[in-house]
Amino acid sequence: MRLSIYDSKATEEVFAWSFFGLTSFEWTLFEWFIVSSFTLQLVGVFIFTYEHHHFSITSIFSKYSNWIQKLGLFIGAAGFSIFVLAWLNIINSNHTLFLWLSMGLMAVGILVNTYGLYGGHTKGIKNNYVWFNSLSSRGLLGWVAGIVLTVFYIQLYWLSDSMEGLVRLFDPLAYLITGEKSSKWFVYGVVYTFLILFLGIKFIVKHRHNRYQIIRTISVIFFQVVFAFSLPYILEAFNDYQGYFGKDLKNVWPLNYYAASPGQLNAMANPANNSADIVGVSGTFYFVWSLILFLVVTPVLTYYVGKRWYCSWVCGCGGLAETAGDSFRQLSSKKLVSWKIERWVIHSVMVFVLAMTVASLWPYFSGKEYELSFFTITKSGYFYSVTFLLLISAVGGYLLYRKRKHPLLLVGSVILVVIAAALSYGYFGGAKDIFVISSKSIKKVYGFLIGAAFAGVIGVGFYPLLGNRVWCRFGCPMAGYMGIFQRFKSRFRITTNGAQCISCGNCSTYCEQGIDVRAYAQKGENIVRASCVGCGICSSVCPRGVLKLENGPEEGRFDSNPLIVTKEGVKLNM
Numbered sequence: 001m002r003l004s005i006y007d008s009k010a011t012e013e014v015f016a017w018s019f020f021g022l023t024s025f026e027w028t029l030f031e032w033f034i035v036s037s038f039t040l041q042l043v044g045v046f047i048f049t050y051e052h053h054h055f056s057i058t059s060i061f062s063k064y065s066n067w068i069q070k071l072g073l074f075i076g077a078a079g080f081s082i083f084v085l086a087w088l089n090i091i092n093s094n095h096t097l098f099l100w101l102s103m104g105l106m107a108v109g110i111l112v113n114t115y116g117l118y119g120g121h122t123k124g125i126k127n128n129y130v131w132f133n134s135l136s137s138r139g140l141l142g143w144v145a146g147i148v149l150t151v152f153y154i155q156l157y158w159l160s161d162s163m164e165g166l167v168r169l170f171d172p173l174a175y176l177i178t179g180e181k182s183s184k185w186f187v188y189g190v191v192y193t194f195l196i197l198f199l200g201i202k203f204i205v206k207h208r209h210n211r212y213q214i215i216r217t218i219s220v221i222f223f224q225v226v227f228a229f230s231l232p233y234i235l236e237a238f239n240d241y242q243g244y245f246g247k248d249l250k251n252v253w254p255l256n257y258y259a260a261s262p263g264q265l266n267a268m269a270n271p272a273n274n275s276a277d278i279v280g281v282s283g284t285f286y287f288v289w290s291l292i293l294f295l296v297v298t299p300v301l302t303y304y305v306g307k308r309w310y311c312s313w314v315c316g317c318g319g320l321a322e323t324a325g326d327s328f329r330q331l332s333s334k335k336l337v338s339w340k341i342e343r344w345v346i347h348s349v350m351v352f353v354l355a356m357t358v359a360s361l362w363p364y365f366s367g368k369e370y371e372l373s374f375f376t377i378t379k380s381g382y383f384y385s386v387t388f389l390l391l392i393s394a395v396g397g398y399l400l401y402r403k404r405k406h407p408l409l410l411v412g413s414v415i416l417v418v419i420a421a422a423l424s425y426g427y428f429g430g431a432k433d434i435f436v437i438s439s440k441s442i443k444k445v446y447g448f449l450i451g452a453a454f455a456g457v458i459g460v461g462f463y464p465l466l467g468n469r470v471w472c473r474f475g476c477p478m479a480g481y482m483g484i485f486q487r488f489k490s491r492f493r494i495t496t497n498g499a500q501c502i503s504c505g506n507c508s509t510y511c512e513q514g515i516d517v518r519a520y521a522q523k524g525e526n527i528v529r530a531s532c533v534g535c536g537i538c539s540s541v542c543p544r545g546v547l548k549l550e551n552g553p554e555e556g557r558f559d560s561n562p563l564i565v566t567k568e569g570v571k572l573n574m
Helices: 029-049 067-087 095-118 140-158 160-169 171-177 184-206 211-238 262-269 283-305 316-323 326-331 336-367 379-404 407-429 439-461 470-474 477-488 517-523 537-541
Strands: 016-019 023-026 492-496 547-551 563-566 569-572
Touching: 029 140, 029 439, 067 095, 067 160, 095 160, 095 171, 095 184, 140 160, 140 439, 160 171, 160 184, 184 211, 184 316, 184 326, 211 316, 211 537, 262 283, 262 336, 283 477, 283 492, 316 439, 316 470, 336 379, 336 407, 336 439, 336 470, 336 477, 379 407, 407 477, 439 470, 492 517, 537 547
Parallel strands: none
Antiparallel strands: 016 023, 492 547, 563 569
8 A cells, every 4th residue: 555645656555446346456545545535425415414205216207207208318328328338448449439329319318308308388497396306306316326426526536547448438539629539638528518518408498488597508508618618629729839728718716726837837938839820829818818807807797797797607617507407406505504614615715725826826936037928027026916916905805894894804804914924924034835834735735625626526526415506605716706796896686575575485495505595585685695606596486576686786785675674573774
């Protein structure tokens, strides 16, 4: 067994393990740690969410589904079976045939099942039997799906050698698009885009009565297919880039935490990526655009329309959650304790990614001048610009604190000042590791805990167990960043007409962010929550038209109701 999980030269014992009885590979101490830790997490989720009447092997699908739905399910299952056989390394030849057969059958199966489910029915929300379906009610099928997804993500990040058969299955498509053989990330990109595209079509048909949902879903499909998948490959085909840097124009820091890594910065600054004969987009453009997107575009758009412009219209994580995760949105916890955990965790991740980025870039910029095509960033330039942004943000947070009296703003301002002080220590004291701990170690820990374990394994693997927005609600630093603007400095709100509310609870049930929407509607209060992604489902499922997504003046966002309903009674809002 490996003596150190980080030392590749350490002695190790060979432990033969058969993955599903088919693939042999060596398991190290680190790999055992990965598998056992996520197994314990699944056990914890089971204990936390277990309800006997939901954990059933039976499903009402056969009783209430028509023959078209069953045909679609059968066709899709046949295609998925081919996918699984390749995943288990059983299919080792005729990859072109099996790939197109698998993808084609799954696509046709989804479309046929969608027609059987919604065709011939009147327009309107059809969330029938979601709490009686073993898959969507955290039953046995839901747990099987959750475990399979978790295994897939564990393999993707840490045990990719065991999925070599699946990677090779996609070789024909990879050669067609890139001219090179497939990789695990190519497979992931294709599957990710496939799910958003075809399950997005299903979502559009389901919500065909709602113009907002149709346009929003078309938007996330467009940004995933064009910006996240197709455009990067097109740009790479135009030029022989020296070094890799991400070319997804919408993938912004801090969600894309590696965008500010030394490796990507080196690739952006490489003269071969900024020469005059480049047909595609240069590294300089991507560097400047990433700064503008984070510092200007994001705050401005969030001020005018809330964080929904990104989380529900552009982001790939949100796109997968809204399409592939639509069947699980009702599983989000509405408990008060979940709200408290949410605020602690997401703001901790924000502090973590900010400190990690500042710490990891300081040794890079303090060791040399960073030259792009038309400007240079020096050690002093980096220090003064970052310190200025930190301090001006701290001052802004403090001024908002004096106005809103919210402790989060004061705590955030203090943290920003502390990070600025640490950077000053590095600049004036000559230290490379401004937080004492090695900056590389901080980055490794963040990449493992947040970038892989949280965003990947838990964020998607736990869809059938904890709902479709686990990552967006509890961990995404980009959502947290926009959430601060949405909560304290934005025109967006969800207005309520409390007089029309019948307390049916549909809005709260289907809120993927776990907001108790009904509580606001009953009191006639505007919903101004940092976590709201503006998906509009609460408004769509309301039978009385109580809820409306609006952009209006900042005045009156919080106190629009002349009456305040509390435990002590009804009071005038004066």
